[in-house]
Amino acid sequence: MMTTLNQFMAPLMPHLMLAPILLPMLTAALMLMLREEQQRLKIGLNIGSTLLGLLVSIALLCWANGQGAARTMDVYLAGNWPAPYGIVLVLDRLSALMLVLSSSVGFASVLFAIARWHRAGVHFHPLFQLQLMGLCGAFLTADLFNLFVFFEIMLAASYGLLLHGSGRARVQSGLHFIAINLAASSLFLIGASMLYGLTGTLNMADLARSIGAIKEADRNLLHAASGILALAFLIKAAVWPLNFWLVPAYSAASAPVGALFAIMTKVGIYAILRLWTLLFGVEAGASAQFGSLWLVIGGMLTMVFGALGMLGSQRLSYLAGYGAILSSGSLLSAIGFGQAPLTAGLLYYLPSSTLAISALFLLADLMDRWRNDGATASPFEEDAPFLNAELVPTRGLNLDEDEEVLTGRVIPAAVAFLGLAFMACTLVIAGLPPLSGFVGKFAMLSALLNPLGLGASGGQQPGSANWALLILLIGTGLLALIALTRIGILHFWAASDRAAPKLRWLEGLPVAALLATCVGLTVQAGPVMDYMQATARVLHTPAMYVQAVMSAQPVLRMDLVGRTGAINPADVKDAR
Amino acid sequence: MEIVLAIAIGILTGSGVWLLLRPRTFQVIMGLALLSYAVNLFIFSMGRLGLALGKAPLIQAGLPQNLVHYADPMPQALALTAVVIGFAMTALFLVVLLASRGMSGTDHVDGSDAGDEPGADVSNQKKRP
Numbered sequence: 001m002m003t004t005l006n007q008f009m010a011p012l013m014p015h016l017m018l019a020p021i022l023l024p025m026l027t028a029a030l031m032l033m034l035r036e037e038q039q040r041l042k043i044g045l046n047i048g049s050t051l052l053g054l055l056v057s058i059a060l061l062c063w064a065n066g067q068g069a070a071r072t073m074d075v076y077l078a079g080n081w082p083a084p085y086g087i088v089l090v091l092d093r094l095s096a097l098m099l100v101l102s103s104s105v106g107f108a109s110v111l112f113a114i115a116r117w118h119r120a121g122v123h124f125h126p127l128f129q130l131q132l133m134g135l136c137g138a139f140l141t142a143d144l145f146n147l148f149v150f151f152e153i154m155l156a157a158s159y160g161l162l163l164h165g166s167g168r169a170r171v172q173s174g175l176h177f178i179a180i181n182l183a184a185s186s187l188f189l190i191g192a193s194m195l196y197g198l199t200g201t202l203n204m205a206d207l208a209r210s211i212g213a214i215k216e217a218d219r220n221l222l223h224a225a226s227g228i229l230a231l232a233f234l235i236k237a238a239v240w241p242l243n244f245w246l247v248p249a250y251s252a253a254s255a256p257v258g259a260l261f262a263i264m265t266k267v268g269i270y271a272i273l274r275l276w277t278l279l280f281g282v283e284a285g286a287s288a289q290f291g292s293l294w295l296v297i298g299g300m301l302t303m304v305f306g307a308l309g310m311l312g313s314q315r316l317s318y319l320a321g322y323g324a325i326l327s328s329g330s331l332l333s334a335i336g337f338g339q340a341p342l343t344a345g346l347l348y349y350l351p352s353s354t355l356a357i358s359a360l361f362l363l364a365d366l367m368d369r370w371r372n373d374g375a376t377a378s379p380f381e382e383d384a385p386f387l388n389a390e391l392v393p394t395r396g397l398n399l400d401e402d403e404e405v406l407t408g409r410v411i412p413a414a415v416a417f418l419g420l421a422f423m424a425c426t427l428v429i430a431g432l433p434p435l436s437g438f439v440g441k442f443a444m445l446s447a448l449l450n451p452l453g454l455g456a457s458g459g460q461q462p463g464s465a466n467w468a469l470l471i472l473l474i475g476t477g478l479l480a481l482i483a484l485t486r487i488g489i490l491h492f493w494a495a496s497d498r499a500a501p502k503l504r505w506l507e508g509l510p511v512a513a514l515l516a517t518c519v520g521l522t523v524q525a526g527p528v529m530d531y532m533q534a535t536a537r538v539l540h541t542p543a544m545y546v547q548a549v550m551s552a553q554p555v556l557r558m559d560l561v562g563r564t565g566a567i568n569p570a571d572v573k574d575a576r
Numbered sequence: 577m578e579i580v581l582a583i584a585i586g587i588l589t590g591s592g593v594w595l596l597l598r599p600r601t602f603q604v605i606m607g608l609a610l611l612s613y614a615v616n617l618f619i620f621s622m623g624r625l626g627l628a629l630g631k632a633p634l635i636q637a638g639l640p641q642n643l644v645h646y647a648d649p650m651p652q653a654l655a656l657t658a659v660v661i662g663f664a665m666t667a668l669f670l671v672v673l674l675a676s677r678g679m680s681g682t683d684h685v686d687g688s689d690a691g692d693e694p695g696a697d698v699s700n701q702k703k704r705p
Binding site for chain 1: 596601604608611612614615618619621622623650651654657658661662664665666668669672673675676679680685686687
């Protein structure tokens with residue numbers, strides 16, 4: 001089947017790489033032209049486009065995986081100028097994985113949103129698509145400044161989405177969220193321009209090539225630049241102590257937005273993983289592994305903060321927010337070790353924890369509504385100008401064509417569904433068997449104890465940092481388990497006199513789909529782990545990335561070949 | 577010239593960071609604006625070393641097309657993009673600031689003055705409707 005798919009895709013590549021960026025952009029542009037009353041059309045467009053994006057991402061993932069060892073990544077020269085002069089998009093296994101992850105989370109949250117949340121404010125659908133565009137662009141680009149631009153697209157849309165539904169809590173946390181992200185963007189620009197001043201390029205592959213040849217006098221400046229740049233990504237990845245904005249913002253956001261934001265911290269993780277392995281791999285000479293200790297220690301502190309936060313939180317959405325911090329911390333400190341087997345483990349852990357946290361954000365909304373007897377979905381909505389208690393648009397602002405009330409067709413056995421889903425979330429987040437969180441944590445623990453792979457210790461003992469991370473991974477898992485179990489008992493066992501929750505198919509389906517993906521990751525752990533190991537191998541061999549990007553040839557235009565005076569992109573490269 | 581530029585960037589950044597840490601939303605937005613000015617100047621100053629300074633980045637007739645006769649156009653392009661994005665984001669922040677002021681009745685960044693600035697007069701704050 002895979003070969004058939006690849007045969008089908010061969011003529012489309014590399015142009016299909018643009019689809020994850022262009023598709024949401026065009027959908028958003030189209031939706032902006034529609035009036036706010038045409039909700040049904042917008043819903044159709046949003047779902048259709050997100051689903052198509054998901055299918056394209058899956059096809060790209062199969063393509064990226066199906067290639068032989070010779071060509072491990074696809075390079076798209078957006079302006080038909082050879083690297084490093086033009087903007088370059090690169091599709092490798094890591095980008096494809098992140099694309100699929102963000103599209104899946106996006107699809108689940110758009111399904112959840114159309115049950116009712118999309119009516120809470122205006123322009124939900126275009127903002128949602130623009131956010132997907134920013135995410136996909138950030139995962140595909142191979143240019144530092146282009147990464148900044150896609151970050152800003154993603155953030156601009158996320159500011160709008162965070163405020164969706166309005167209300168005092170959202171505006172308040174939005175204020176902090178925007179302020180810290182603007183400050184982070186300034187740091188990003190300072191770091192990127194310093195790197196440009198030092199190396200004369202912003203192309204990631206060219207940067208990686210230039211790091212090895214940097215002058216000894218410039219080395220401290222390089223480290224300062226990388227540190228400032230890393231700080232911008234670490235703020236996005238919510239490292240302690242730069243993460244106080246996250247929990248209020250994510251928990252104040254409406255449920256589908258919170259679920260989508262679960263992927264936002266992972267963008268910071270992705271950027272660090274990509275740039276750190278590229279710039280400070282073995283080929284960086286004296287700068288190799290620069291900052292690894294910072295990542296390890298910062299990640300560990302973040303883990304402790306996240307686990308304690310989970311233990312101390314009463315509200316479900318806080319629990320999900322701290323869960324996102326905990327997962328970020330584990331990933332960061334595992335990245336810091338810079339070992340391929342550990343990277344493979346963390347890459348397996350990344351999608352499963354993201355999916356589970358995303359599902360937990362959705363579940364939190366359903367369980368809060370159940371607890372409040374369907375009266376209000378969360379305590380904030382008294383301030384929302386668009387809403388009354390039923391989450392139905394107020395009169396005079398008819399956002400919806402069919403006034404379908406909450407209690408449409410409800411799922412039978414909704415309590416059982418909520419309980420099982422919550423249990424599955426607990427298992428994945430705490431890393432207990434049999435679900436994928438356990439497999440991911442087990443892979444990480446095994447890599448920590450056997451840095452050279454199973455049965456090949458070579459007399460080398462794991463260092464103290466390895467032991468510390470091992471203890472923290474198990475310990476924070478235990479704390480998360482305690483916190484989640486306690487909340488579960490409070491919600492499902494201690495409250496006997498509540499009416500059965502009213503749950504619609506559209507709300508149950510995305511939660512079930514996210515968790516079913518976790519189950520799928522567990523069942524298919526072998527092939528998935530192979531994929532992650534291949535990803536990690538390529539990541540820790542930056543020369544492959546550099547070679548793929550720098551050797552990409554522009555398409556020659558036949559009508560310009562041989563004409564005097566016309567600048568041929570291919571010549572520019574030789575002249576350099 | 578370098579020292580003037582460096583001092584200007586330093587003063588802008590210093591004032592920006594100080595304002596950013598103040599408790600009033602208007603101070604924060606001014607701080608962010610000053611920071612973005614500093615960053616834009618900084619990007620300008622990061623033009624690649626070894627290239628001609630004080631030259632236009634446009635190709636002119638009669639001058640050989642090599643990097644000796646033209647300034648580095650890259651930082652200018654970067655600064656232009658950064659200016660546009662920074663401007664849009666600041667405008668957005670302004671809207672949220674006003675919404676927060678309208679909803680909470682105070683211009684404190686946390687939406688309430690409780691426990692902050694003991695000398696501040698809280699009594700004249702607008703009560704929420």
